[in-house]
Amino acid sequence: MPMPPGDLWSLAPEFWLAALGIGLLVLDLFVPEGRKRIVGWVAIAGLALGLLPIAGMLGGPARTVLLGAYAVDGFAVVFKLVIVAATILVILSALDSLSGRTGFEGELYALLTLSSLGLVMMAASADLIVLALSIEFVSLSSYVLAGYFKEDRKSAEAGIKYFLFGAGASAVMLYGFSIVYGLTGHTSLYAIALQVRDAPQPALVLALVMVLAGLGFKVSMVPFHQWTPDVYEGAPTSVAAYLSVASKAAGFAALVRVLVVAFAPSSVELVALVAGLAAVTMTVGNLIALPQTNIKRMLAYSSVAHAGFLLMGVAAFNAEFGTPGLVVYVIAYAFTNLGAFLVAVAVEGRLGTTELSGYAGLAQRSPALAAAMALFMLSLIGIPPTAGFFGKFYIFAGAIQAGLLWLAVAGVVNSVVALYYYANVIRLMYLVAPESPLPLAEPTALRLALGISALGTLAIGLFPQPFVALAGAAALLLRF
Amino acid sequence: MRDLIWLIPLFPLLAFCAIVAFGRRLPGAGSYVAVAGIGASALVSIGLFLEMLGGGPPAQLSLRWMILGEWPLDLGFRVDQLSALMLLVVTVVGSMIFVYSIGYMHGDPRFPRFFAYLSLFAASMLLLVLADNLLLLYAGWELVGLCSYLLIGFYFERPSAARASMKAFITTRVGDFFMFLGILLIFLHLGTFQFEEIFARVREGALSGATLGGVPLLTLVAVLLFGGAVGKSAQVPLHTWLPDAMEGPTPVSALIHAATMVAAGVYMVARTYTLFFESGGQTALHVVAYVGGVTALMAATIAVVQDDIKRVLAYSTISQLGLMMLGLGMLGYTAGMFHLMTHAFFKALLFLGAGSVIHAVHTNSIKEMGGLARVMPSTYWTFLIGALALAGVPPFAGFWSKDEILLETFHHSPVLFAMAALTSFLTAFYMFRVVFYTFGGTLRKHDAHPHESPPVMTRPLWVLAFFAVFVGLVGAPAFGAPIKHFIEFEGIKHVPFSAGLALLSTGIAGAGIFLAALVYHWKVIPASGLRRAAGPLYALVEGKYFFDEVYAVAVVRPTLWVAGSLRKFDIYVVDGIVNLAGVAGLRVARLYRVFDLYVVDGVVNLVGWMAKAMGGVLRYVQTGRVENYLLAIALGVIVLAAAGLLR
Amino acid sequence: MGELAAFIILSVVTLVSAVVVVTSGNIVRSALSLVPCFLGIAGLFVLLQAEFVAGIQVLIYAGGITVLILFVIMLTEGGTGMRFRQVNEQVPLGVLASAALAVLLVVTLVGTRWPQGSGSLPGNTAAAIGSAFLTNMVLVFEITSLVLLVALVGAIVIARRER
């Protein structure tokens, strides 16, 4: 049967990204060694271009294309924007930090671009098969990215660990998918949603849990989070940033779509389940983050904790503040956490360490860097007027509106715990004397990336209206 | 004149400001300004007084101080006979003392500051007197307290002076505390601070029925107010500050701790007499009377054994104030105020005389003085006049007023009369003990070269002496006792003058003087003999009835102890609600080698250590071994599924 | 009846060889015993009238993946000839967990009343699948190709030594 051209147009971004990725691979062949940065810049330019068609779809009608296999709605569009933007920033940071540390620089940019395509599809796929495919797409590329520094013990270890864990999780998830398929006889989420209402309870729960294992692994939700710290610490810092922001965002998009679209109509107590998971996740993440001494590891646990906060938004999906809250939080978190990682990249690049002790007295050595880091830390704590605060505010609002006051309180307590290790970074940078007064210089590309994320962090906090509007658009997630 | 009353406190205040601002640059290094200030207000007060003599309505003047909700709060001045008299006393005695100080403080490094303080005191004292409401009265009350604090501690390099000043302020503040409660009660039940309104309401029985904790409210209020007076007028048991206050320069003792401030308590009782008078069964009055009586006697006994001339006078002041209270308490409204007035004059005189003596021989101990009568005649004669007045020898001022009090007492309570009588006997005795020691015999302090004080000091003495002689006559029946018509409280009829009693009191005074002469002049009876005769009583008196010691043990130390232990409590308990948790956390954390320096104790520990400890434990779930992670996945799935299914 | 017999034989083959795979102390043997397992599964597919899938199963799994695995074993420790303990110390937990899950799965899956689908599979599944891949499953098809591409590039990048 012929496809309506509108469908193809609405797939424009995906096509563009695919073309870009392949194009980069080809380009890489012709770019001589040592000039590979060109590939990176091209990738950045291409991705930036890719933003346009996506943005063009904002406010468009929510619909599915390819017979319900692929959703084109505000929700997907917003997440696509976040993902692509994040990828751009990551590549910017990689430009400086990676050159010289690997012989496969060009491929790296290509892989990042391609996997961003995978993420984009994850956010939009409305069919189990497509979902499984895109998830694997992302996973495979992520495994490779995590183990990219083959000469580095930690990187190699991160790669293999990530692979084994991920493969296991996705195997479980696929089995879950198969059960879902069995229960409804469909692979399209929307078709499933129609059937799932009177699906037999036990099997459905089992399926749900197995699916959660796979998606939870992507968003690093307790108890499927354990890869996070090891991989973040081992993987190249830029890649860690990428995983912590882009792939987490996409994971949440998929999670929400599956739960809200496919499982919400069923009689399973989703809210209670997710709320519980949220509480556990944020608590575990924060508590373990406290004693960390390595910035990447600390950020890893903190990202687990933030997954918990985001799950809070998922649990509140019935409330009108729930999904928008989630989206706002994702956006805020994306800018902030990327920023934090970018600073980590910069410090690692200059001092060659990712230990927190390296941040002592950063305020004297590089005021700009320290100020930015302080901003990001405050945002992660949730101090206004930063993005983090607004996200938290919105998520709490959602929880309270959904009648999950206890969860909100848990969130509050956790924020206080979190304050501790974030404030510790600030303390190190400002209150502790540096061991050497030598000033640090940040490279241009990184400075640009940092500037963007800092700007974003502040902008969301000061002028949230556009982002709220965006979230509102995202809220019209296509569901029955 | 009536519309100028606001000037009265203003002059000294301006003087104060001027001296603070310009200090030594002023004429007479500020002293002239101060004298001018008090002198001006003296003139106004005299004018006012004369007007008052002509009778007529009280002078009234008030200012809207604040509006709370829709309820305004006015502060104002009001001059009736009572306050007119008081104004007169304060300003006249005050100006004398100011003048005297010019000579006495000559060459003092903080000369201007002294006059600044004096002026401030005069201003506040006048404020107190003029107040037409409790609030303003209280304000003046506290301010004079402050001035007395500053002036007692004027030689603050002397630790004793510093201690004395603080003791004075805090002890009086204990009294003020009760007074303040009384004021609060009044406002709570009558909703006003204005004397006139209060009295009117009370007279129409606004508080008659009410009780608080079983005590009739009105009585309670009156007694609470009296508490303030007890503090200010150094009545038992809050009298201990006054003797120490003698650390201040002598003019200060004369002005503040003899003539004016300490009399403020008496004035306040008289001012709010209605409350006492209307109190059920006049219980409040009896309280006043008994406290006064006890104070009078006790202080007199102590005065007998003091060797420091100023301390003798101080205790005598306490005792005289006690007499005034006694008078007031015995319905002797007029008598009390009358004695206040006369006492102001002759006690100021005595102090200044003492000051002049000290100035001459540079010692306070009467044992070291002697034979000064010849070298400093005017001091001697004026001092003698003062002594006679105090002893109550007719026709000197003290006689008339004291006689009034005895009269009232005699009519209402024999017991108290006995005490009063004994007091006046002792008074005569110790005063002449001082006189004989100081002026009689020969100088016992040999390195001193006594000389008469400069005229700037002696002239005020003579002025005061004049008053000490004649001011009492306004109470003399021979002249129709004008004071009784000037100062009177409707509802109390005066007890008629009785010659017999007058004779008796004169006899008592004479006896006292005679005994003193026997012991200290003719040395017929050895002082040591008296001491032995008194025996333990002497020890008791010598030890001033051990008030200070008791307070030290019963009040001061406990307070400090409580404060100290509360501080520890604050550091170790409140701050460390969870210090135990903290310690526990510390252990765990040490165990896992997670340690952060900047978390040390307190509630911070709760979040800090406990969280860290838990984190420290939990992190070891993160074994770094994939098989455990994978197991976690499996178990997670199973548990979650079980949870989901079992619901 | 014959179906059932066939099923039993096939699943026995599958499971038994699977048991060998997961328990054998010799990594090479377990790798080899993947082959019968996969073939058995292919057989089951045939029983389920999924001939095309069965074929692919044989080609890719029994053919490709197993060989790949054997290669890797040879390139790594297998090649060194030394023998290591193949199981870690969480065997009991592992047994427990997988047993528990097995019970859970079997009970639920068997106990569930699955919806009865109407209609029947097309006779020529290969053709149907082919056309599906070119029509409404085209997206799946395309993505799959991209996934293969990424996997390829990734594998090369990782496996090749640094230049």
Added chain:
Amino acid sequence: MESYLLTITVFLPLAGGLLILLTPKGREETMRWVALATSGLAFLASLWLLGPFDLGAAGMQLQERYAWIPTIGVNYHLGIDGLSLPLFILTALLSVLSVVYSWKVDQRVKEYLFLFLLLETGMLGVFVALDFFLFYVFWEVTLVPMYFLIGIWGGPRREYAAIKFFLYTVVGTLAMLLGILLLYFNADPRTFGILELIEQQPLARAPMLAALAFWGFFLSFAIKVPMWPFHTWLPDAHVEAPTAGSVILAGVLLKMGTYGFVRISLPMFPETFKAYALVIAILALIGIVYGALVAMAQPDLKKLVAYSSVNHMGYVMLGVAAAAAAVGVPEKARAATIALNGAVFEMVAHGVITGALFLIVGVIYDYRAHVRGVDDFGGLGARLPLYTGVTSVAMLASLGLPGLMGFVAEFLIFVGAFGVFPELTAVAVTGILFSAAMFLWTIQRIFLGTPNPRWADLPDLDRREAISLAPLVAIIVFFGVYPRPLLDLINTAMTSLMVAIR
């Protein structure tokens, strides 16, 4: 111009701060002047408010209202009334004086001044914000700079004090956030507008939720005040903070707590507040006596002043609690009004007095002796007459001597509270005894007695210090003698408030 006056005043300091960030390194003097200029301008602007401000009228004036996040009904809404105006001006004043005082700070000047000005903007904003979201933002904005001020320029245990301050406050504010959200979602139409919410009384019919929200706000405000037993951050913070920081802490930040009680808790939850008024009054009472006694035992001058703040804020809370307890009891309305007036007046008074006291401590500690043990001194009175005089005035004002600002405040509070909680107030009055003893004892140990040779050559106040102290002393005396101008301002606001919650 006038319609933007508030915004301009609030953000002037921030502008100055940014300017300072742009000034190149090594131009410290310029930075200082910029700071002085901007904060000074802000102060002048705050005074200028008195012009357009209609003293007679109740309710919010000079309001500015722009949609900020229309989707969820958040507005940028500023306004000022008799309650906030005095505090607003006080804030501006103390900031200027602190800048003047901090002239000699030479370590990391740029950061110092920037943070200081940022802090000022936050504080000013808190007092004029009329939208919960905005209020919350400003509230938190004050937090971070203070953390740095304590943490970088503080005393030996600064890190501990700083993090402690940070933690306590954040705990409170997050609780407040939940309270705000509870109000928001129960309102109809939903709004973050403080005035609108007070108008609506959204939780009036849900006592359970009301209690939750109330305690949420309570936690936040009580920690800020600080009420016993949440006070333990205060001594550490005050002692470790640099002098200017302590001044701001004691002078303004603590007021934010009591301001919150009067501006929000009281009108928003009158019934709930009434229900718990007794508890809060008792806590306040404990704070009063406890603060005074603990202060008495402090060997450290700065700690002593800090604890005296606990004592004085106890008075304020006693007044507020009394007002709350009188809700709906017409015959107690008068007492309540008086108490409330007193409480607000005490806020200002304590701001001025304690500000002065901390400056005084700083003078001796930062630039003279570098010790502040009460017993390290003695006999300074002869050496530094001017300093002694100023100190005495401040301390006497603090112990409630008539004719000085402290007396008016305490007097009103006692008179008012006595009409509501006679027994408690009677006990509270002993507080004036203890504080008297405490301060006089301090004066004696520091200034009186035999001069300590160790301080033989201490200089008296220099011009800069005198300048930063003089206005405070003047205010203390003036409003002590004639409080009418200030009280009329406060009274209009408080009267309408009492009417609103009756």
Added chain:
Amino acid sequence: MELGLAHFLTTSALLFCLGLYALLTRRNAVAILMGIELMLNAANINLVAFNRYVAPAALNGQIFALVVITLAACEAGVGLALVISAYRRLRTIRVDEINVLKW
């Protein structure tokens, strides 16, 4: 007794758990990979079986199965590549010895 869906499901369930067992107990990364393959195959059996019994109308199940097979192949490829590079660097593929990264 007629051959039914339940039979296939049982087989797949058992297969899945065998794979899981390998996953949990094997030290050798390659062995773990084999376990994963078994689990994927179990999923495939389910898919195909369901397609046959539950939703025979369309071929989604079989297509899904094909996709899974492809994915399995990819995973094997990438995974084994990682194993090799890990072995090069760490001289071991026994996962319990690969734990520099922990806590």
